[in-house]
Amino acid sequence: MLAKGIYGFNFRKDMMPVSVASVNTKTGIIDINETVWNTLPANVKFFVLLHEYAHIEYQTTSELKADEMALMLFEKQGYTEREAINTLISLLPFTTYEHFKRVSNLERISLSDDNQIT
Amino acid sequence: MNALTVTDLENFANGKPVSVQNFKNSNTNMEQLTPAEQNLIKANLQFTNFFLDSDLEGEQFTFTLSNASTASQTIVLFKGADSTISTTFIGSLGTVVPILDGQLKPTPSGSVDSGDLSLVTASSGTPNLTIANMMAYLASKNTEITKIRATFSDTLQVSQTLILKKINPLKNLRDDFFMFSDDRLKGVSDQNTFDITKSIYLTRDNALQYNLLPGSSSVPNRVTFTFFFGLQMKDSTMFGRVMELYKSAARRVAPAGVLNEVAADVTTLNNSPVTMLLN
Numbered sequence: 001m002l003a004k005g006i007y008g009f010n011f012r013k014d015m016m017p018v019s020v021a022s023v024n025t026k027t028g029i030i031d032i033n034e035t036v037w038n039t040l041p042a043n044v045k046f047f048v049l050l051h052e053y054a055h056i057e058y059q060t061t062s063e064l065k066a067d068e069m070a071l072m073l074f075e076k077q078g079y080t081e082r083e084a085i086n087t088l089i090s091l092l093p094f095t096t097y098e099h100f101k102r103v104s105n106l107e108r109i110s111l112s113d114d115n116q117i118t
Numbered sequence: 119m120n121a122l123t124v125t126d127l128e129n130f131a132n133g134k135p136v137s138v139q140n141f142k143n144s145n146t147n148m149e150q151l152t153p154a155e156q157n158l159i160k161a162n163l164q165f166t167n168f169f170l171d172s173d174l175e176g177e178q179f180t181f182t183l184s185n186a187s188t189a190s191q192t193i194v195l196f197k198g199a200d201s202t203i204s205t206t207f208i209g210s211l212g213t214v215v216p217i218l219d220g221q222l223k224p225t226p227s228g229s230v231d232s233g234d235l236s237l238v239t240a241s242s243g244t245p246n247l248t249i250a251n252m253m254a255y256l257a258s259k260n261t262e263i264t265k266i267r268a269t270f271s272d273t274l275q276v277s278q279t280l281i282l283k284k285i286n287p288l289k290n291l292r293d294d295f296f297m298f299s300d301d302r303l304k305g306v307s308d309q310n311t312f313d314i315t316k317s318i319y320l321t322r323d324n325a326l327q328y329n330l331l332p333g334s335s336s337v338p339n340r341v342t343f344t345f346f347f348g349l350q351m352k353d354s355t356m357f358g359r360v361m362e363l364y365k366s367a368a369r370r371v372a373p374a375g376v377l378n379e380v381a382a383d384v385t386t387l388n389n390s391p392v393t394m395l396l397n
Contacts, residue, residue, distance in 0.1 A: 005121020009130065028121065046131035053127055073124055 003028030006053050011037070020091055023052035047074050047087040063098060064105050071106055081110040 007028040020040070022031045030052045037045065047070055054069035055061065071084045085106045092099040122130075 003121075006127070007121060042132045046128050049127040049131055050124065053122075053124065077124065077128055 003056055006030060006049075006056055021048050021052050023055050025056065028056055043079055043083050044087045044090065046077070046079070047084050048091070050074055063102055067102050067106055068109065071109060081106065085110060 003024070003026055005028050006023070008030070010024075010029045010031045011034040012031050020033050020036050023029070024031065030049065040048070050070035050073045051066050054066040054073070058065065058069050060066055060069075067084075067088065071081060074084050075081065085103060088103050088106060092102065
């Protein structure tokens with residue numbers, strides 16, 4: 001059975017450096033890479049948490065979908081799309097195609113939103 | 119169990135307290151959690167309720183803790199009129215004993231007068247009182263740390279740090295720093311070897327945190343105490359004062375002349391571990 005929400009945080013020192021956080025879909029506990037976490041600004045931390053939150057809240061394993069949902073929630077809280085995109089750029093190691101795709105996906109959404117405004 | 123909200127997450131990202139409600143009424147979804155996580159939440163609730171319900175001064179504090187290996191146990195701590203701290207351990211901890219300097223005398227009822235507490239060794243019996251005694255000693259020597267004191271153990275053996283939540287602002291607190299220790303000792307197959315694998319502390323911003331520390335393996339004749347200071351532990355004066363207390367306590371409870379090292383990374387006070395090695 002999958003968790004229905006986020007229930008806590010699990011600070012770990014044994015996570016891979018490239019991983020900032022992950023969520024246990026059964027327990028709803030977010031694993032946080034303590035070493036990396038302590039170096040991040042609050043807005044970056046928040047977007048990371050929202051990304052993990054989105055995995056649970058929207059029951060999706062898709063990183064792109066989680067990014068999109070996180071972006072939506074991020075903006076609702078008064079943060080900017082650019083902050084979200086910069087978060088991905090700063091955190092992703094860009095060792096896989098998906099990493100590039102995730103950034104471009106948010107860039108696409110951002111551009112789309114800009115077009116709607118204009 | 120009430121899940122964390124977006125606002126909770128934002129608060130957490132910003133280092134602000136997260137609602138105390140998050141882990142109340144946690145029974146509904148407890149089955150989703152591992153036994154270790156359930157134990158943590160139960161223990162956390164015990165402390166939360168204690169804090170919220172207590173005036174934290176001149177009172178008797180009682181904790182009942184679940185320990186799968188030794189059945190439930192109750193720990194009662196109270197401050198006597200003469201400012202000494204007394205501890206009573208009921209249940210499985212009634213067997214407390216071996217001590218280093220012979221001054222800790224359990225009464226027939228299992229209560230322990232902590233007027234001159236010392237370290238309980240792991241050579242026999244239940245080693246769970248090690249940190250309890252240490253903290254009681256600290257409390258007896260510094261009134262600013264006497265407002266809260268407690269120790270318990272459970273069966274958790276996770277080698278990770280888990281922050282379950284933060285709790286509401288506490289009442290009548292003047293202290294900058296409070297600490298709880300949860301000394302889960304293991305490696306007792308070698309009777310002179312035991313590692314403290316986790317501790318609990320309450321930070322100045324009222325964050326109740328469980329630190330489950332990786333055991334330092336089986337190093338014979340070595341005891342490692344690792345204390346984590348809170349996220350808001352930025353006051354170097356306070357840090358230094360607490361360190362002195364720990365050093366003092368370590369020297370006090372350690373076998374004569376065996377305090378080898380008291381180390382701390384004072385440059386990074388956020389979640390800095392302070393490790394004392396006694397061997």
